[in-house]
Amino acid sequence: MVKLETTLKNEKTSNSLTLKTPIIGASGTFGYNSEFVDFIDLNCFGAIATKGITLEKRPGNSGERIFEVQGGMINRIGLENVGIEAFVKEKMPYLLEHNIDFLLNIAGSSIEDYEKLAQIAQENNIKALEVNVSCPNVKQGCLEFGLNPESLFKLTQKIRQIYEGFLIVKLSPNTSDIKSLATATEQGGADCISAINTIRALGVKVDFIGNKFIKKSVQGGLSGSCIKPVALYMVSEIKRAVKIPVIAMGGISKLSDLFEFLSVGADAFEIGTANFIYPSICTSLARELNEFIEKNNFKNFEELKEQFKNE
Numbered sequence: 001m002v003k004l005e006t007t008l009k010n011e012k013t014s015n016s017l018t019l020k021t022p023i024i025g026a027s028g029t030f031g032y033n034s035e036f037v038d039f040i041d042l043n044c045f046g047a048i049a050t051k052g053i054t055l056e057k058r059p060g061n062s063g064e065r066i067f068e069v070q071g072g073m074i075n076r077i078g079l080e081n082v083g084i085e086a087f088v089k090e091k092m093p094y095l096l097e098h099n100i101d102f103l104l105n106i107a108g109s110s111i112e113d114y115e116k117l118a119q120i121a122q123e124n125n126i127k128a129l130e131v132n133v134s135c136p137n138v139k140q141g142c143l144e145f146g147l148n149p150e151s152l153f154k155l156t157q158k159i160r161q162i163y164e165g166f167l168i169v170k171l172s173p174n175t176s177d178i179k180s181l182a183t184a185t186e187q188g189g190a191d192c193i194s195a196i197n198t199i200r201a202l203g204v205k206v207d208f209i210g211n212k213f214i215k216k217s218v219q220g221g222l223s224g225s226c227i228k229p230v231a232l233y234m235v236s237e238i239k240r241a242v243k244i245p246v247i248a249m250g251g252i253s254k255l256s257d258l259f260e261f262l263s264v265g266a267d268a269f270e271i272g273t274a275n276f277i278y279p280s281i282c283t284s285l286a287r288e289l290n291e292f293i294e295k296n297n298f299k300n301f302e303e304l305k306e307q308f309k310n311e
C-alpha cells in the first residue's frame with residue numbers, strides 16, 4: 001500500500017519513523033505480535049505496539065481482569081508480560097526475521113527501571129520505543145509518572161539521554177492539564193506523543209438474586225468507542241501545545257473515526273479495543289483508507305493529511 005506510507009518526524013532533531021501505513025496495533029491488544037501473523041495481513045500495519053514490557057516478568061492481576069461496559073471495556077490486566085530479557089531472547093527474533101515493525105512499549109515503577117529498559121532497547125537497536133507513563137511511581141507514593149509535568153520531563157529526559165531511536169511517550173488521560181504534560185514531554189526530548197491510554201473507571205453490576213442485591217465491581221482502565229470524545233479532546237489539546245507528531249488512539253473503529261482524529265491534528269492512529277470485536281479491523285481500515293485515497297484522487301495519505309491542516 002504505497003499510498004499509505006507516512007513518516008513521523010521530529011523537526012527539531014530530524015529523528016523520524018517511516019510507517020508502511022498510519023495504522024498501528026495498540027499495546028496490550030496484540031500480545032507480542034507473532035500470535036497474529038497467521039490471521040492478519042501485516043502489510044496493512046504501519047507497526048504493532050508490543051504488550052507493555054517491564055524489567056522483570058510479571059504475572060499480572062489475579063481475579064477478574066475484563067469488565068464489559070456499554071461501548072467499551074474496563075481492564076485490569078496488571079501488565080502481565082514476559083520481562084525484557086525474555087522479550088529480547090524469545091520474542092524479538094521472530095519479529096525481526098519476519099520484518100514485522102514494532103514499537104517496544106515499556107513500563108516501569110521507578111526512573112531507574114525506565115533507564116535500564118531504555119539501555120536494553122538501545123543496545124538491541126530497537127527502532128522505536130513507546131513509553132507508557134501511566135504507571136505508578138512506587139518511589140514517589142504511587143502517583144502516576146505521567147501526571148506531573150516535572151517528573152514527566154525528568155523521565156523523558158533521562159530516557160532521551162540513553163536511547164537514540166524514535167522516542168514516543170504515551171500520555172495518560174487522567175489529568176485536567178494535558179497541555180502541560182505534552183509540553184513537558186516535548187521539552188524532555190520526545191520525538192512523538194501517543195495518546196490516549198485508558199481512563200480510570202469503575203464498572204459495577206448489581207443483580208437481585210434470592211431477595212438480595214449482589215454487587216460485582218471492577219476498577220481499571222476504560223477503553224473502546226465510549227472514550228473517543230475524550231481522546232479527540234486530548235489529541236486536539238496536545239496538538240495546540242506541541243510541534244512533534246501525535247499518534248492518536250481511543251475508540252477508533254471506523255474510517256470516519258480516522259478523519260475525525262485527522263481533523264484535530266493526528267498524524268497516525270493506534271487501534272486497540274476494536275480488535276477484540278472485529279479481529280480484522282486494522283486490515284479493513286487500511287484498505288478502506290487506501291480506497292478512499294484512490295477514489296478521491298489524493299496522491300497519497302500525506303496529501304490527505306495536508307487537506308486537514310489547511311482548514
Ligand SMILES: Cc1cc2nc3c(=O)[nH]c(=O)nc-3n(C[C@H](O)[C@H](O)[C@H](O)COP(=O)(O)O)c2cc1C
Nearest residue numbers: 026027028052075132196197223224250251272273
Ligand atoms: C486489554 C488491554 C490491555 C492494554 N495493555 C496496555 C499496555 O500494556 N500498555 C499500554 O501502554 N497500553 C495498554 N492498553 C491501552 C491501549 O493500548 C490503548 O491506549 C487504549 O485501550 C485506548 O485505545 P482503544 O480505545 O482503541 O482501545 C491496553 C488496553 C487494553 C484494552
